Amino acid sequence: MRWAPTSRPTAPHSTWGCLLERRTPKYQVIAADLTTKIRGGELPPGSALPPQKELSAAYGVTLVTLRQALRQLEDDGLLSQQPGRGTFVASPKATYRLDSLRGLAEDLRAQGHTVSTEILDQAMHRAPAWVAAHLGTGRALRLERLRLLAGRPAVHQLSWVGSPAGAELRAADLSDTSLYAAIAGHGIVVHRASEVLRPEVLTAPVADLLRSPAGTPVFVSDRVTYGLDDQAIVVDRATILGTAMEVRTERAVTGLSVQWSSSS
Incomplete structure (x- = not known):
């Protein structure tokens, strides 16, 4: 032709x-x-x-x-x-933005993507050490979700929500509701978040959940969200398929601060 x-x-x-x-x-x-x-x-x-x-x-x-x-x-x-x-x-990729304080699903829907959520676990558990370092020792809401883009698994998200919000949200329907919005609905204001994004490869059991072979490139996001009192509210770890999403941000003189450091 x-x-x-x-x-x-x-x-x-x-x-x-x-x-x-x-x-x-x-x-x-x-x-x-x-x-x-x-x-x-x-x-x-x-x-x-x-x-x-x-x-x-x-x-x-x-x-x-x-x-x-x-x-x-x-x-x-x-x-x-x-x-x-x-x-x-090129195949279209969703964008994971670093310059907004919104939930992951909110970001993706704002870009026009069809996002659905599977709740894998939503119950109170004793926080592991890497979570307790921010939320303190004791029990917290463990919220494990699988994010699907156009019906295909793209993100595995494990969120820990501290008390009192965690206890109040353990029975909430979070399959189609932003966690940030649900927290705000209980009178807790999300003020800021600290995030580290690093490249890794998939390992079991997350590889099985994302229906991708072990060794597939991924981004791992560790985010800690704070309230107005500067106390941690949510500790979140998202494993994002590198084949499904890209990372993008906008830079300005007085805007986003990006710091690069060695992973060694």
Whole structure:
């Protein structure tokens, strides 16, 4: 099948086209056209683009200009360039944002993803040492959940909620309710959170729950959420499939503070 661009960056056929040609760099016109094809389903995930020489001829531009457009779409997460194989439409990934204080499911739904939750455990237990270091010794609500994106397991989330909120939420229906919202419903205000995100690989039994082989790359998020009195409310550990999600944040001069440190 011959490649047919929706719009060409050269030889415009109208006055509007001439203005677009003068104001918009050619590579951006190509990038916009390919984006339209990808988001519209004409180029589905996993499909291969024509060879670059064929594509540049179809758009009437040089290889340098075409490659600039392809790089932009790769940076946007829409394309994957594989040396020796070609350029392919990337599978869409959910984004785990670091610059918001919301529940994981809230973040994903805000991005337009279909999220469902399976409750694996919701009962009072004695907190293990890594949780007790923040919540104190004693019993806390252990909330184990499996997050599914479009019906496929993507995140295993283990949350420990300290008292008094934990005891009050042990019988609550949290399958479709944000834990943060449920806590706020009991008069406890979420003030801030501290989070560490690190790369790991899946091990049993979480690998079985996520229906992925052991050794699959994952992100592990350890988050501690605090109330207005600066006392820990929730200790949360989320194991996120690296094949299903990406991590993204926005940086500003007075915005998010990112610190890098060695894991050794």
